Amino acid sequence: MAAELVPLTPHVFSGKRWSPVVASADAAASSASAPGAPAALTLLTWNVWFGRHKFAARAAALLDELTWRSPEVIALQEVTWDLLEVLLASPFLRASYQVSDVDGSSFERYGVLLLSRLPLSRLAVLPLPSAMGRRLLLGTLGNGLTIGTIHLESTAACAEQRAQQLRLIQPALHAASGDFVLMGDMNFSPDAALENGALAPTLDDVWARLHPELPGFTVDSQHNAMRRRFDDDPVGRRIDRVFVHSQRWRAQAISLTGVSAIDSSGTFVSDHFGLETVIEPGS
Numbered sequence: 323m324a325a326e327l328v329p330l331t332p333h334v335f336s337g338k339r340w341s342p343v344v345a346s347a348d349a350a351a352s353s354a355s356a357p358g359a360p361a362a363l364t365l366l367t368w369n370v371w372f373g374r375h376k377f378a379a380r381a382a383a384l385l386d387e388l389t390w391r392s393p394e395v396i397a398l399q400e401v402t403w404d405l406l407e408v409l410l411a412s413p414f415l416r417a418s419y420q421v422s423d424v425d426g427s428s429f430e431r432y433g434v435l436l437l438s439r440l441p442l443s444r445l446a447v448l449p450l451p452s453a454m455g456r457r458l459l460l461g462t463l464g465n466g467l468t469i470g471t472i473h474l475e476s477t478a479a480c481a482e483q484r485a486q487q488l489r490l491i492q493p494a495l496h497a498a499s500g501d502f503v504l505m506g507d508m509n510f511s512p513d514a515a516l517e518n519g520a521l522a523p524t525l526d527d528v529w530a531r532l533h534p535e536l537p538g539f540t541v542d543s544q545h546n547a548m549r550r551r552f553d554d555d556p557v558g559r560r561i562d563r564v565f566v567h568s569q570r571w572r573a574q575a576i577s578l579t580g581v582s583a584i585d586s587s588g589t590f591v592s593d594h595f596g597l598e599t600v601i602e603p604g605s
Contacts, residue, residue, distance in 0.1 A: 327446040327494060332461070333424045333436075335416035335601050341426040343442070356540045361603060363440075363571075364393040365420045367471060367505040368579065368596030369540075369562060372400045375548065377587050381408045383584040383591045391579070391598060396437040397465075397471035399507045406435065422459060430455040434506065440464060448494050448517030450487045458491050460498055467571060468499035472506040473519075484510055485520040492522055501568035503601070507594065508563045525565040528573040530597055540578065540595045564599045575600040 333340040364463060370384055385408070388396060396419070401409075403426045409415055410424060422428065423437040428447055433455070436445070438464045441459055448458040460470040472491060474503060475483045495502040504525070510517040529538045540562035543550040549557070566573050579596035583589060 327366055327448050327460075327498075329446055330422060330428060330445040330459075332420040332422060332442045332445045334420050336412050340410060340416075340421065340452065343420060346424065353394075360388065360394060363390070363467070363601050365395045365397070365469065365503060365505065365564070365599045365601065366391060366393040366579065366596060367397040367399075367564060367599075369399040369473065369507040369592060369594040370401060370405065371592040372402050373499050373552070373593065375552070376585075380590060381405055384580075385412050385414070387591065387596075388577060392418070392439075393598065394439045394470050395461075396435075396470065397459075397505055398435045399438075399473040400432045401429070401435045402432045406472065408543050409435070409437075409471065411424065416582055422461065428459070429457070433457070434459045434473055436461050436469065436471055438463065438469075444468075444498070448490065450490060450592070451483065452487070456487065458494060460495065460502075466499055466501055467568070468495060468502040469508075470495050470502060470504045471500075472504065472508070473510040473511045474507065476509050479515065481510065481516045484508070484517045488517060488520040492525075495567070501567075501570050503566050503571075503599075505562075505564040505599070507561060509561050511559045511561055521565070522567070523600070526573065528564045528566060528576045529560065529597070530583065532573065538578070540597065541593065541596070545581070546590050546593060546595070547583065548590045551588070552593070560598055562594055566601065570603055571601045571603070573599050573601045582591060 331342045419437040442461045444462040463467045538560045539558040543557045576599045580591040
């Protein structure tokens with residue numbers, strides 16, 4: 323039997339605590355279409371690494387990145403309970419975002435997290451067949467666009483399981499909205515035949531379309547000294563990816579984030595680089 327979506331409640335910081343959002347879907351839609359609501363949306367996805375190496379410095383640098391970029395939607399993977407606590411204490415995030423989890427109950431040792439400046443009319447999680455606790459997290463904005471984020475099964479031996487996960491994820495996103503973005507740590511490159519074969523041809527691989535001449539490595543041990551320190555296998559792969567399926571929205575820009583060391587010893591925010599994508603309505 324196929325897994326079913328499990329509803330979640332987004333939270334917003336109000337007074338002195340994160341509280342469940344009680345606004346209706348109609349209110350969310352009204353807010354999303356109100357004067358001043360952004361026409362273009364900036365979306366950020368990032369596997370922020372569960373490693374403990376220089377955790378405090380890396381968490382602070384991550385918050386600095388999120389603050390100055392101020393994307394409408396943030397999707398993070400490998401969020402630990404300790405990092406969740408840091409994020410929830412951030413005055414910037416408290417002032418501006420709804421968040422998908424406030425106690426780590428939606429993930430195990432680590433998980434995926436969604437933060438949105440725009441009200442969420444729906445938030446849900448889809449459990450997946452997984453030995454690693456993988457789940458699709460999706461949130462629908464008041465404008466009808468659904469954002470899905472995922473950390474697919476890891477390791478090269480799990481190609482068939484990743485393909486199976488993709489075959490469950492895509493129908494769930496289609497059912498949620500005709501317009502959706504799927505982004506996160508896919509754990510497979512553009513040359514992985516099995517997993518890419520499980521992707522619908524209607525999905526726009528944003529990096530491939532906008533930067534066909536660039537490799538777009540999101541794990542790059544040649545450039546990322548911190549990754550090289552903990553993994554001596556020289557790796558350059560584009561496994562963090564953004565896919566758009568929409569007649570109403572089209573990605574206009576995509577770039578890597580976190581590509582510079584945050585200190586003189588070669589520490590980076592993560593062993594992955596993030597991806598910042600700008601989508602706009604219309605063709």
